[in-house]
Amino acid sequence: MFKLQKKETIDQSSLYTVPLIAIGCSLIFVFILFLLIGKNPVLAIFIIFVEPLLSIFGLSELIVKATPLIIIALGLSIGFRAGVWNIGAEGQFTIGALFGGAAILVFYPTSGIWILPLSFFIAIIGGILWGMIPAFFKARFNTNEILVSLMLTYVATLFLSGMVYGPLKNPDGFNFPESRLFHDSGTLPIIFPGTRAHIGFLMALLLAGLMYYLLKRHKFGFHVKVSGESLRALVFSGKSTNYMVYLSFIISGAFAGLAGVIEVSGPVGQLVPAIPVGYGFTAIIVAFLGRLNPLGICFAGLLLALTYIGGEAAQIKLGLPNAITGVFQGVLLFSLLAAEAFTNYKVTLKKMRRNF
């Protein structure tokens, strides 16, 4: 029988090697997968992982997709460091999109530079409120935040549909389930003319920088660190255990809500039922692949964004199903966890004993 034993010392370089090993293993896996379904693996991998990087269009789409992933993952990383497991960022993202989008629609067709900041603010409040629900239940009744936050995602998705089919439906839209297109004051400025790349990406980078500084130098980062190591020490330092639960959900809810409004006021430009496309879940992989480090998260966000774009390209050029994106992301998370386990634990073979 195999037995996992915790290693006494962990190599510091594992910080970098673990994600690289995971990416390598995942590539080998899809290579074999392509072989088995009779596609040229080298060509497929080139189309998915390299070609999008060779055109302005591909690069601009890359940062469009990476923006929500990075922002959500930054928020989640706080909770994950502190041992609070928010799995419902997708729901907080949806509510953020809905709240922010609704605010923009309320002021249609008024113009003013205050409309976007206001809608951002309302979206953040929405994300926080949605995150407060699992936080409250955990703090008050010690429920499992993983289940509550996850299930609230489906509530949020249906709530968005209800609103888009109802009060927020475009009055001139021939009864299609979608809102008006946002007017100019409700749309994010574009960085590169002719593409969809918007200033949300710059905000994501800024937030990553800010987060890096806060975690490294601020009291806040210290609390997060202590909380992740030992709750008794956190209480001894003067904060209650519920403090970290609320704080984690406030931050991850706010970030997810912000990502939501950036998505609707950026690339989408209106409210549709299909706003939630899984960014909130993929961001969990981004957070861990980036080792919960803000800078790592930026790289991981770009990589995962690449799998989305590459997946679409593979669909068009090779006739592969779109599920290839999900398969790669799943294998990546799996390899990441496995690589992590092998760095922290060693496997020993234990002899089975017949009698005892």
Added chain:
Amino acid sequence: MQNILEIDGISKSFSDIQANNDISLYLRQGQIHALLGENGAGKSTLVKIIYGIIKPDHGSMILNGKLYDPNTPEVARNEGIGMVFQHFSLFESLSVIDNIILGQKGNQKKDSILERLDDLQKDYDLQIDVNKIVATLSAGEKQKVEIIRCMLQDPKIMILDEPTSVLNPSEVEKLFNFLRKLSKQGMAVLYISHKLHEIKELCDTSTILRNGNVIKSCDTADVTINELAQLMVGRAIDNKIKLSEPKQERVLDIKNISYTNPDIFGTSLKEIKFNVNFGEIFGIGGISGNGQTELMKVLSGEVGLNDGNQILYNNEDISSLDINERRQREIVFVPEDRSGHSAVSSLSLSENLLLTNLWDHNFFSNGVINTNYVDEKTSEVIEKFNVQCNASGSLASSLSGGNLQKFVVGREIIKMPKLVVCEQPTWGVDVGSASLIHNYLIEISNSGSTILIISQDMDELRSICHRIAIISNGVISKPYDAKRITPEDIAIEMAK
């Protein structure tokens, strides 16, 4: 008498640490042999080698004239070696008899086990109600279950690892009588401890280990307790500084505190009442699990009290203040557990210093940590309290228990606080560091700090306190003068 176990030149190293270096000792039939040494001297490693948990790098063992090289504890047990660990390995929710049956090899009938159990209990005075659930037993009774489990395997050698650390004085006496009876019947006992008077009282011969080496093997009758202590530590132990007399001025006045523990296996506090005077060192003794941890948390503010409970500190009721508001009033706290409570092993020493200073604005500017200031303060603690480490950036886990405890205590008392509340300040700490910590506490008490020590170690309390009270089942006794309290007083109060 015949050698039953001969250990010849055992060496074992872990990466760069030589845990055992060429250790030889002999165990004879009917002999109680002490294995004496500080934490980290190599006692545990040696015992684990004998019990088949660790393989030695060099050396050999001979058991009953045959080469003995156990690969697993199972082999050791089959060869007649029994071991009673310091930490019990019992199933708390099962009955005594179920626990005993689970420990036996093969498919023995319950009746035959019960029969042998009966004989054992008669012969050795090991009475215990076998139908009781283990969780309801006292520590002494749990140890009895462990011993019975061990005895049922007919061992020829019995190893006991710090067996008295959880026992009260009358239980200790019973254990000693039992061990003496065992040795009369020809069993060899290896008794591991660092409590010198126990060894002097119980053991026939001693082997003293230091830094993985055998320092001396001798008949216990030939050496004094002081000589044993010097052999163990390697130098003369510092004499204690003299305590000065406290003033008659109440600093801490606890009035009938009650606290209901939400944990059903925890202890609740019942009408705790005592007071501590200015400059006094007040000790609270008792066997662990009788409400010490709860009392510590109530005093620190880590758990809240219901309305109506009063903790008067310089005539101010602080019972509704949180831990940092109490720290602002120059009260410091040193809880027992260094791994994850008073310190976090995966954090650096500087970060650990920050742990109890988050309320102090000097360490921050607008919430941003003032790293230079933190490092400076950390170095001050390291220097003043002689903490052996590389730098203020070293991880707490890289320090030995004694050095980390010096740091944790030093971090608090460097502030010259008005009141120190500490729990087991020298738990698991080597003798040298323990005596340093005691001296620091006495020093600050002499210069006007008031100190409350919660400890299981009655010798510690008797040597540094003015007054001592005993906590038992969440109830505190009347205070005794530390110089006049007798072992009988302690035993009576502990049994209440």
